[in-house]
Amino acid sequence: MTRKLVVIGAGMASGRVLEHLAEAAPDAFDITLFNAEPRGNYNRIMLSPVLSGEKSYAEIVTHDDAWYAARGIETRFGEHVTKIDRARRVVVTAKGETGYDRLLIATGSAPFIIPVQGRELAGVVTYRDLDDTDAMIAAAKPGAKAVVVGGGLLGLEAAAGLAMRGMEVTVIHLMGHLMERQLDPAAGYLLQKALEAKGIRIHCKGATKAILGHDRVEAVLLEDGTTYGADLVVMAVGIRPETRLATDAGLEVGRGITVNDALVTSDPAILAVGECVEHDRQLFGLVAPLYDQAKVVAATLLGQEAAFRPVQTATKLKVTGCDLFSAGDFAEGEGREDIVFRDPARGIYKRLVIRDDRLIGTVMYGDTADGAWFFGLIKDGTDIAPMRETLIFGPAHQGGATPDPMAAVAALPPEAEICGCNGVCKGKIVAAVQGGAVTLDAVRAETKASSSCGTCTGLVERVMAATLGDAFAVPAKQGMCKCTDLSHEEVRRLIKAQGLKSIPAVMQELGWSTAGGCHSCRPALNYYLIADWPLEYRDDRQSRFVNERNHANIQKDGTYSVVPRMWGGVTTPTELRAIADAADKYGVPMVKVTGGQRIDLLGVKKEDLPAMWADLNAAGMVSGHAYSKGLRTVKTCVGSEFCRFGTQDSTGLGIRLEKLLWGSWTPHKVKLGVSGCPRNCAEATVKDVGIVCVDSGFQISVAGAAGMEVKETEFLAATPSVDEACEITAAFIQLYREQARYLDRPYRWVAKVGLDRVKAQVVEDRANRAALCARFELSQSVYRKDPWAEHAKPEERPMWAALADLSLEAAE
Amino acid sequence: MNWIDIGALDDIPVQGARLVKTALGCVAVFRSADDAVFALDDRCPHKGGPLSEGIVHGTHVTCPLHNWVFDLNTGLAQGADEGGVATHPVRVQGGRVLLDAARLQRRSAA
Numbered sequence: 001m002t003r004k005l006v007v008i009g010a011g012m013a014s015g016r017v018l019e020h021l022a023e024a025a026p027d028a029f030d031i032t033l034f035n036a037e038p039r040g041n042y043n044r045i046m047l048s049p050v051l052s053g054e055k056s057y058a059e060i061v062t063h064d065d066a067w068y069a070a071r072g073i074e075t076r077f078g079e080h081v082t083k084i085d086r087a088r089r090v091v092v093t094a095k096g097e098t099g100y101d102r103l104l105i106a107t108g109s110a111p112f113i114i115p116v117q118g119r120e121l122a123g124v125v126t127y128r129d130l131d132d133t134d135a136m137i138a139a140a141k142p143g144a145k146a147v148v149v150g151g152g153l154l155g156l157e158a159a160a161g162l163a164m165r166g167m168e169v170t171v172i173h174l175m176g177h178l179m180e181r182q183l184d185p186a187a188g189y190l191l192q193k194a195l196e197a198k199g200i201r202i203h204c205k206g207a208t209k210a211i212l213g214h215d216r217v218e219a220v221l222l223e224d225g226t227t228y229g230a231d232l233v234v235m236a237v238g239i240r241p242e243t244r245l246a247t248d249a250g251l252e253v254g255r256g257i258t259v260n261d262a263l264v265t266s267d268p269a270i271l272a273v274g275e276c277v278e279h280d281r282q283l284f285g286l287v288a289p290l291y292d293q294a295k296v297v298a299a300t301l302l303g304q305e306a307a308f309r310p311v312q313t314a315t316k317l318k319v320t321g322c323d324l325f326s327a328g329d330f331a332e333g334e335g336r337e338d339i340v341f342r343d344p345a346r347g348i349y350k351r352l353v354i355r356d357d358r359l360i361g362t363v364m365y366g367d368t369a370d371g372a373w374f375f376g377l378i379k380d381g382t383d384i385a386p387m388r389e390t391l392i393f394g395p396a397h398q399g400g401a402t403p404d405p406m407a408a409v410a411a412l413p414p415e416a417e418i419c420g421c422n423g424v425c426k427g428k429i430v431a432a433v434q435g436g437a438v439t440l441d442a443v444r445a446e447t448k449a450s451s452s453c454g455t456c457t458g459l460v461e462r463v464m465a466a467t468l469g470d471a472f473a474v475p476a477k478q479g480m481c482k483c484t485d486l487s488h489e490e491v492r493r494l495i496k497a498q499g500l501k502s503i504p505a506v507m508q509e510l511g512w513s514t515a516g517g518c519h520s521c522r523p524a525l526n527y528y529l530i531a532d533w534p535l536e537y538r539d540d541r542q543s544r545f546v547n548e549r550n551h552a553n554i555q556k557d558g559t560y561s562v563v564p565r566m567w568g569g570v571t572t573p574t575e576l577r578a579i580a581d582a583a584d585k586y587g588v589p590m591v592k593v594t595g596g597q598r599i600d601l602l603g604v605k606k607e608d609l610p611a612m613w614a615d616l617n618a619a620g621m622v623s624g625h626a627y628s629k630g631l632r633t634v635k636t637c638v639g640s641e642f643c644r645f646g647t648q649d650s651t652g653l654g655i656r657l658e659k660l661l662w663g664s665w666t667p668h669k670v671k672l673g674v675s676g677c678p679r680n681c682a683e684a685t686v687k688d689v690g691i692v693c694v695d696s697g698f699q700i701s702v703a704g705a706a707g708m709e710v711k712e713t714e715f716l717a718a719t720p721s722v723d724e725a726c727e728i729t730a731a732f733i734q735l736y737r738e739q740a741r742y743l744d745r746p747y748r749w750v751a752k753v754g755l756d757r758v759k760a761q762v763v764e765d766r767a768n769r770a771a772l773c774a775r776f777e778l779s780q781s782v783y784r785k786d787p788w789a790e791h792a793k794p795e796e797r798p799m800w801a802a803l804a805d806l807s808l809e810a811a812e
Numbered sequence: 813m814n815w816i817d818i819g820a821l822d823d824i825p826v827q828g829a830r831l832v833k834t835a836l837g838c839v840a841v842f843r844s845a846d847d848a849v850f851a852l853d854d855r856c857p858h859k860g861g862p863l864s865e866g867i868v869h870g871t872h873v874t875c876p877l878h879n880w881v882f883d884l885n886t887g888l889a890q891g892a893d894e895g896g897v898a899t900h901p902v903r904v905q906g907g908r909v910l911l912d913a914a915r916l917q918r919r920s921a922a
């Protein structure tokens with residue numbers, strides 16, 4: 001007879017146990033699964049992206065109804081187990097009793113609520129499950145105020161999510177710096193700065209005295225007398241193991257339910273797993289050790305020998321833009337030495353703690369790419385004496401090899417841990433890839449790497465890339481439009497791989513489901529073909545949006561706006577006269593100065609466009625491409641030529657860059673700025689590429705934004721040479737042209753691929769940079785020309801007017 | 813029927829359109845990838861976008877202003893959007909495009 005297994009709690013730990021059982025011995029048990037939450041298992045750690053709106057609940061469900069049904073697991077969701085009767089081997093719920101042969105307690109933990117006055121008011125929530133998350137989302141009206149009590153991992157993720165939803169957020173933290181258990185003060189400071197830059201107020205050394213309000217929360221009062229207004233209070237001060245059932249049943253319970261190495265409690269018929277257990281006087285609050293426990297539980301249940309051995313865990317924070325990593329022991333102490341690296345300009349801090357020539361702890365902020373490697377050294381107790389001098393620079397700098405974008409990953413030993421949540425090492429991923437798992441999804445399915453918190457996805461992809469070479473492209477989730485299931489990335493790769501050089505060829509060979517595509521794929525394909533085959537492919541005007549097809553911006557009344565290029569924002573009296581004449585001649589209703597330092601002629605009739613362009617051409621002006629997904633403007637300040645603060649000729653550099661880049665087509669529009677000194681009059685640091693001149697040369701930063709989103713640029717490179725500044729800029733643009741998906745601005749693309757990867761290819765690898773520049777130049781040999789001149793030719797002009805005018809005949 | 817020669821087929825770009833002005837507003841004459849022609853009022857019922865400037869795909873056109881999609885055969889908006897534009901008989905003969913202006917004229921005479 002099959003034995004009966006009852007599981008209390010459908011969380012991440014028991015979910016993993018069920019997976020192992022279903023795989024190893026699907027028929028060993030009749031399984032009944034109780035869960036207090038009215039739903040099955042989901043990826044709890046991804047609640048933060050749900051809170052911030054970056055993911056939906058559906059995306060984080062790990063086991064849906066069909067999964068349980070297919071494995072014959074009886075689910076009793078929304079049913080709270082209230083009692084375990086060990087003598088009769090039954091569990092009790094409001095609906096009755098259920099008998100068991102083996103019982104697994106997997107009740108997780110409960111959020112800790114500090115016992116202050118007002119804690120029961122409406123509007124006070126904890127952060128543990130989907131209901132909490134939904135309650136926060138419901139309360140998160142833009143402009144409303146939230147106070148988060150607790151500046152640990154959970155509190156900060158909640159704060160960031162609420163801030164992304166437009167709330168005014170204050171974090172109150174008892175200790176002197178944030179995440180004090182995972183970070184040292186220096187890293188805590190950088191984290192605080194980054195969060196403050198997101199508009200989150202941080203109050204450290206703040207003890208909550210009371211929560212104020214009548215029917216619902218209104219404010220939070222601190223011991224020091226400060227009060228913060230609050231429409232929502234999130235308690236995130238800690239968790240404690242959910243042990244009530246076990247205590248009542250008379251099981252041995254310390255801080256958690258006591259288990260032995262086989263995860264068996266003091267009753268041999270009962271096992272426990274997850275955050276509710278205490279093993280060897282240790283509690284667990286991250287999924288990695290829980291997954292190890294789950295393996296052991298499954299083995300124990302199946303009568304196999306297995307022992308749980310906790311390994312060290314590393315911490316990452318899932319807040320977009322806050323890159324931190326910590327592992328091991330980094331408290332100061334006798335006989336310990338630190339190696340510290342700081343780059344204040346880039347907000348980078350790395351600290352290694354060494355004892356007896358072994359690395360015992362690390363804290364990193366701002367650049368955590370080498371985290372896995374350091375973590376490996378800690379776990380293996382590697383003797384680091386031979387590489388001590390260069391240790392802090394990471395694996396790429398060991399053994400004197402030239403830095404190479406892939407080197408960091410390539411240098412990792414097979415045992416290096418890549419996915420912390422699931423304890424997957426590099427070797428396992430490489431083996432899976434060599435065994436045919438060539439997409440991220442396949443690797444996930446096979447190894448579970450990157451399937452939990454997702455922060456290691458980039459690393460996993462790097463390992464895949466290092467293993468597969470060029471054959472690897474970032475995998476896709478959905479088709480680029482309804483005409484195909486292939487993603488943008490796949491289409492791009494196939495265009496290259498199969499040498500497809502026209503839109504019909506792409507649609508034919510890649511099996512488009514529609515005859516002529518649609519308004520969403522056609523412009524994308526046209527761009528990809530232009531970018532990939534600059535010499536062979538001819539631009540298809542009919543696949544372009546109206547503005548690019550007509551080289552002018554359509555207005556809501558069907559007229560157009562005309563913006564001639566003003567190199568670096570510099571013009572001349574002659575040009576201004578020609579613009580004024582054109583405005584008069586074509587009855588332009590509005591002449592406006594744009595934000596990009598040029599002049600916009602608004603309200604021009606389509607049929608007048610070619611003649612107006614011809615007039616402007618005659619005065620030496622060309623199209624400003626104010627309508628294109630291409631280079632728009634290079635905004636400059638007057639720089640050293642006129643300004644008393646200027647350090648370099650920013651205007652001259654801007655003009656040079658504009659002459660270098662104009663006419664190029666890009667996945668989305670590109671705007672540059674060049675400022676003559678850090679006073680930054682050209683607002684360069686919110687552009688796609690921004691250059692700030694300093695005494696020692698040029699600081700190039702990229703991936704800024706000042707539209708629907710506002711984002712400061714990130715540092716790419718510094719150089720004393722104006723030539724190199726131009727080269728780096730062109731190489732960056734070319735990489736963007738080659739890699740970004742259509743309609744992603746540079747900041748989105750950089751966020752996807754990672755600035756480090758961009759830096760490696762554009763800045764560090766000089767040969768690669770030169771190759772990028774050469775490819776850009778090749779493309780520019782075709783596209784660095786004025787489209788206006790083309791269309792203003794006499795033989796082209798009739799096409800811009802009506803085909804026929806029947807208004808006279810019709811009136812007869 | 814009152815067929816009027818409005819121009820050569822080759823004057824209309826493949827997967828594009830040209831305008832015909834009438835006293836009752838503009839008519840867009842489309843040419844599909846396989847050289848079929850269609851004539852529709854040029855004003856999108858949504859906010860008046862010029863359909864002649866839309867991307868032509870198959871026998872559909874997408875309005876350039878807010879991406880409503882219209883069937884060139886019927887003039888009806890597709891999908892969730894409701895509305896449509898008038899269509900006019902049009903044909904190709906010996907490389908010339910002929911538009912039936914009867915309705916356009918009748919309406920103006922009235």
Ligand SMILES: Cc1cc2nc3c(=O)[nH]c(=O)nc-3n(C[C@H](O)[C@H](O)[C@H](O)COP(=O)(O)OP(=O)(O)OC[C@H]3O[C@@H](n4cnc5c(N)ncnc54)[C@H](O)[C@@H]3O)c2cc1C
Nearest residue numbers: 009011012013035036037045081107108274275285286287
């Ligand atoms: C917002 C958030 C972010 C996190 N981020 C990370 C991260 O980045 N990395 C990381 O490693 N960890 C993270 N964690 C921690 C991680 O989610 C937990 O360690 C993990 O979920 C614990 O698994 P578990 O199975 O022990 O408990 P849970 O997943 O909490 O599952 C326990 C389940 O038991 C149910 N239950 C409890 N009592 C009963 C009862 N009497 N009867 C029936 N059912 C009951 C509960 O309703 C719950 O569904 C995060 C946690 C949260 C809340």
Ligand code: SF4
Nearest residue numbers: 639643676677680681
């Ligand atoms: S020229 Fe430019 S200002 Fe003078 S200050 Fe500029 S940025 Fe510095």
Ligand code: FES
Nearest residue numbers: 856859861875878
């Ligand atoms: S005007 Fe046509 S879709 Fe809006």
